Amino acid sequence: MLRLSSLAGILAILALAWACSRDRRRVSWRVLAWGLGLQVVFALLILHTPPGRWLFEIINDAFAAVTGYATRSAGVVFGDGGSLSMAGILAVQIAAIIIFFASLMGVLYHLGVMQRVVQGAAWIMARTMGTSGAESLACASNVFVGMTEAPLLVRPYLATLTESELMALMTGGFATIAGTVMALYVGFGAEAGHLLTAGVMSAPGAFVIAKLLVPETETPRTLGTVRLNVERTTVNVVDAAATGAADGLRLALNVTAMLLAFIAILYLIDGLLALADRGVATVLGVSPRGWSLAGLLGLLFRPFAWVMGVRPEDASALASLLGTQVAANELFAYQRLTSLAGETCAVGTGLLQEIAPRTFVVATYALCGFANVGSIAIQIGGIGSLVPERRGDLARLGPRAMAAGALACWLTACVAGLLLTDDRETWSYERLLVRKQVEAGRIAEAAETAHRMASSLAGTDWEEPSLRLRESMERARAAEAALAAGRADEARALLAPLAAQSDLPALRRWAEQRLAP
Structure with a gap:
């Protein structure tokens, strides 16, 4: 039933984009058909497919390794002899x-590796879609680089892009994320597998929405x-x-500043809403309603959440995340999403309930x-700094392209919701729960979660990795018991394999900390 809701969501988003089209008679149905087709095929x-599942796990392992190496380096630079005390600070991570x-x-x-990947895409x-070379290159590169870096690949053509091409270029920037911040969301x-899949799917999805809203007429x-x-531009x-590290430092400072500013602003807005809520309640002689920005955004974006194919009781939480993405940024939205995993959140009845694994995965795409x-x-x-003469066009198309980018992301979420399986949703969600419990030092609880996950995934494609994780968590629980009993040699023997090759970076760091003298 939820998958039928996702299918209805695809149709609803396409209908909305078509209804808002600048010229409905000039819409290219080839772009629409092939764009959706490529999303489904990807x-x-x-x-x-078995190769796809293998690639999915390779991507997860690669990003886990990257974030693990980065956190280790932070521990060495900021910690005491490689400890992760300072690395535990979010800004340092x-x-x-x-x-x-x-x-x-x-x-x-x-x-030249990334150039070949971008050109192939x-x-x-x-x-397939009949789009121009310039807009195709820019949109494909947006999967890997930021929305201001991608236009550099087609800089010679920016001045002569048609308005529809410019719309597609901007929409592609809004509908995807850069590889650098992708690693941050993994952190x-x-x-990682879902994030990269979402990026690849949203590239043709961006064309679908952009060409519906601003069809090509030239x-x-x-x-x-x-x-x-x-x-x-680099010699070796x-x-x-x-050079990449220097660019990364500037981006890291920018991201940290944005998080500081937006989180403070959101808290300020919540405070003002709470003050207004109490004032209205006092005047009317009723109890405060608990106004918050998340609640208001949840009401505004709830129709989109409903059609993505999540449980009705999760629609409010998902809608709040969508609103946070649009009003603030996706950084804060992802941080809030991962904090919801394993926690209870308010639903429409006033009860508290944990979001479902399917909701978590669909939200990852959205x-x-x-x-x-x-x-x-x-x-x-x-982009205006590259082509000042197009600044007026950019300003005029900006809000429409941003809305198109959001619709493209949500279209991707609907397509994913239509095709996702229960076992994949369970694996993604429960694995995150294990990670959070390990990071909180709740090893016994994490071991129970891993055991439950392995049991529920028996006979599926995710049985083997879930069994490996269960074995690792059982080893960690035994090591913790040995440490508590003062059996240091036994604990070190149990911890050494975890520190060397655990599939879960959080568990590897936990083992390293306990092995440290």
């Missing part, structure tokens, strides 16, 4: 993850061609790594984009 390949990943991406771009979209607790200059010429791998009000200014400023 999702099926990654989520429902943010900086470590972003700087390391930016440096890694710099090396990959210097070696752009070629697929251009050949928050989101699953002949693009780069129609039928996909040429990627990127000037190499060392220079690329250093929030995977830069579609927020603040990003409008970033796009106008970033």
Whole structure:
């Protein structure tokens, strides 16, 4: 039944975009059909085929390793002899993850690896959907780089882009996230495989929504061609790594500043709403209603949450997250999402209830984009600095492109909701619960969660990794008991394998801390 809701959500979002189209008679049904088709194909390949599942796990392991290396480096730099006391501070974790990943991406771009990936993805979209080379390259690159860096790949063509191409370029920036912040969301607790799948799916999804809202009425200059010429600005791998690290530092400072500012602003708004709530309650002689920004946003975006295929009792929580994404940013929304896992949240009846695994995974897809009000200014400023003569077009298209980016993200969530399986949802959600419990030092509770997960996933494609995690958690529980009993040698023997090869970075860090002298 929930999957039927996701299907209805796809139709509803497409109908809304078509109804708001600038010229409904010029809509390209080829873009619509192939765009949706590519979304479904990408999702099926990654989520429902053995090679896709293998790739999914490889991506998860790779990002887990990256975030683990970054956190270790933070422990060495800020800690005492490699301890993670300072690395446990969120700002330090943010900086470590972003700087390391930016440096890694710099090396990959210097070696030409990312250019080949981007050109391949752009070629697929251009050949199937009939989009121009410039907009295809920009949209494909948005999966890996930021919304202000992607236009650099097509800088020679920016001045001559048609309005529809410019709309597609901007929508692609709003509908996807950069690889550097993707690593950050993994650090928050989101699953890398789902994030990358969402980014890949949202690239054609951005074209679908953009071309519905602003159909192509001209002949693009780069129609039928996909040429990627990127000037190499670094002299060798060392220079690329250093340049990437410097870029990452600037991004980390920007992200940290945004988090500080937006979290404070949201608390301020909640305080003002609570004050107004008490004032109204006093005047009317009733009890305060508990006004909050999350509650108001939940009411506004609840229709979109309903059609994404989540439980009705989770719609309010998901709607609040969608509103947070648009009004503030996806950073804060992801942080709130991962904090909800395993916790109770208010539902419409006033009861408290834990969100379902399906809701968590669908929300991971829905929030995977830069579609927020603040990003409008970033796009106008970033792209406008490259082509000042198009600043007026950028300002006029900005709000529409941001809305299109949000719709593209939510369209991706609906497609994912249609194709996701219960076992995958359970694996993603329960694994995060284990991680949170380990980070909180609740090893026995984490072991019970891992045992429950392994039992529920028996006979599925996720049985083997769940059994490995259960075995690791049982080892951790035994090590904790040995430490409590003063059996240090036994504890070290149990902890050593966990510190060396645990699939869960949080558990590996926990073991390393207990092995430290």
